Amino acid sequence: MLVIGERINGMFKDVGKAIADKERGVIQKLAKDQVAQGAGMLDVNVGPAAADAVEAMKWLVEVIQEVTDTPLALDSTKPEVIEAGLKLVKKKALINSTTAKKEKLDSLLPMAKQYKAGLIGLTMGESGIPRDRHQRSEFAARIVSACMEAQVPLEDLYLDPIILPVNVAQAQAQEVLESIREFKLLSDPSPKTVVGLSNISQGTKSRSLINRTFLVMAAVCGLDAAIADPLDKELMDGLITAELILNKHIYCASFLDARRKK
Amino acid sequence: MPMELVKEKWSNTINTVTIGATKEEGGTRTSKITVGGEPSLPYLFGEGGMPNKPVIAMEVLDVEPKDWPQVLKEPFKDVLSNPAQWAKKCVDQYKAELICLRLQGTHPDFGNLSADKAASTVKSILDAVGVPLIVLGSGNDEKDSLVLPKCSEAAKGQRCLFGDATEDNYKTLTASCLADGHNIIGESPIDINIAKQVNILISDMGFDLTKIVINTTIGALGYGLEYAYSIMERARLAALLGDKMLSMPFVCFVGQEAWRAKEAKGLESEHPEWGPQAQRGPIWEATTAVLVLLSGADILIMRHPKAVEMVRGTIERLIKKG
Structure with missing residues (x-):
């Protein structure tokens, strides 16, 4: 990841x-x-x-x-x-970010094309933050088709299902995890997926633990990228271990070290 | 409609390792060998193929081999008791590009020769031939820890390849190779996890990953070679996908394994239906060699000149196809 x-x-x-x-x-x-x-x-x-x-x-x-x-x-x-x-x-840079709003897409897609940059697409639109996975997919599809029209390669698109704090909108975390899977089905080649991880634990008393647990769960769903704090050692250890269990790299006794030296 | 071949694009390349240092580089070798550098699976020339062709090192022992079958001793019968002459014969007559000296005589059970004696054997071979040198211990950890540092020092600056470092015994050899400018072989017993771990342990001592060659160990044809093949294939795939801890060229001890097989060493008198041993043995060795080549071997350690000749021809043909 x-x-x-x-x-x-x-x-x-x-x-x-x-x-x-x-x-x-x-x-x-x-x-x-x-x-x-x-x-x-x-x-x-x-x-x-x-x-x-x-x-x-x-x-x-x-x-x-x-x-x-x-x-x-x-x-x-x-x-x-x-x-x-x-x-x-x-x-090659990543533009962070557009939404599914027309004026955003109109100004940022040409920029992504001109500078050959990747692009994060937040799956939100005029109606604001999505309420469930279906609305997320709807906004995602709108961003995907806008990219196709603007000839921005879909491999360069990172769709963000928008994480909400677990203490505010507890039911949304699961919707986000499902969306990570569903976004992959939108096109071939698939768009990539990204989350702004720290949002999940905003306002809670156990930020590192909640971040870490969510990231591992999202890794299982096939998440491609996360905006996160790499200085949180336990977070990175959790991610490396999750990727080990998902057979993304070969085990050895010092697998944490091996991954860091990569 | 013309078919378009699907070409794999990998994110990583196998390390390139150079063995032997010429005069300009502070050694006395008249040639050097570069192996590795593959950007794809072996012999897929459309994907990058083999920038450096695999090489064959001929094996020389520091003492007269007791357990070698007669057909294997035959080509070397005039030089078996003189390692320097033996090495010279391999180079002059059998065109070896690389010599692999196995210090079997230092083993407590096979003569217990001293570290100083081993070092002088190393020197005598370096004087007798100009090709690069691979030096192996006897496999007795305790004795190797005494013998190999002396030999490493005696060959300082020659950029040899020393082996084998194992998970339980790597520190002394790594330190010596680091000090004297040699490459090192990391050995693991048909186990990819340990292969990776040995590389990490060696590199944790400050050793350059690009000076490591890995011996994931093999069996002879008919003796579990398919397991060895799978391990090599898996290591290579992981390396090409970006695992720097497995991106090393492979060394395969073909001669050692093939001549342990009864199909190679079995006497004609005992197996008349198997045909003449003078052909059968080298064919067993050569076939084992070709199979490990196909799984990505970069350095083959071989014994019988006839097998060497056959495999050299195969390598040439494989490379020419690209």
Whole structure:
């Protein structure tokens, strides 16, 4: 599973402060640490507080790329902020994200095509957050057909069924797990699937445990990618073990080490 | 409608390992051998095939072999008591590209020769031939831990291939190879999990993964070779899918296994219906060799010159098809 490191996000206090004060070291350490712990991609989000979001995105991308070649997921609700990042990336990036709303698709799909970037599609539309798996599939199908029309390869599309906090909408977690399976049937080649993992445990007292358990369950459903915290060692151990049991890699006594050295 | 062949695209390539260091590289070898580097399953030339052809190392013992059948001793009868001359004959007469010295005589049960004696044998072979050298212990862990470091030191800078490191006995040999610039063989008993573990253990000591060759062990034709085949195939598939801990070239001890089979060593007088042993034995060895080639073997350790000749021809034909 592709782990997209979530830590470079202005919503975290240390990152918000680093962006405001231009502390390169803080960002670069987070980038290197996340890659060392298994992140295959790094999410980059300037956060809500950045004074000039476009400039902050450019600065972050440059600062991160000074220390790693790991691809970046450019995370913003503003297309111009994403595009500022796309212009600077050295490796194929991931746009985070579009929804099934027409104006979002109209502005982000051409961008994905022009910059040959991947794209996360949140399965939500005008009516807001989906209420069940059927509505998720409906939005997903809309995003898939928009990609086909815009000639964005479906292998580059990551559909996000949208996780809701388990303490708020307990019945939704199971709907999300079913959707991960169902999205795969939408097209051939199948679109990929992604979740923003930490949302499952938002507001709970046992965040790491809930994240870890959900990620293992989602792995069984065939989840391709997760935006998550690779610095949570137990989370990564759980994922590696789940993938071992799913026969994704060959067992040996030091299988955790082996996977980390990969 | 023309059929289009389905081509597999793999995410990883097998490591390339070079054995032997020339004068420019600080050794005294006149040639070197590079194996591995496969970007696909073996001999699928459309998918990348075999950038380096498999090689045959001829086996030389440090003492006169007691348990070899007469037909196997026959080609070497004039040199069996002199490892350097034996190696030279393999290179000059039988065109060996690589020599594999097995220090059987150091085993407590087979002569218990000293580490110093073994080191001088290594030196004498390095002086007698210019091809790269593989050096194996006797398989007695305790004695190998004394013998192999001395031999490693004696061959310092020659970039030999030393073996075998096992799950229970890898530290001394790994440290020696690290210090003296050699490659190493990681051995596992037809067990892919242990194969991977040995590589991790070796690499945890700071040893470069691209200097490891793996011996997943085989059986002779008729003696469980299909198990060996499956392990090699599974390791190769995992490697091509991205498992760096299994991305090593294979070494296969073909001669050792084939000549243990009764079909190879059985006397004509006992099995007249099996035909002349002078043909039967080499054919058994060659057939075993070809089968492991097809499962991805990169280095074959062989014994009988006739078998070597047959397999060399097969390799040439296999490679030419690409």
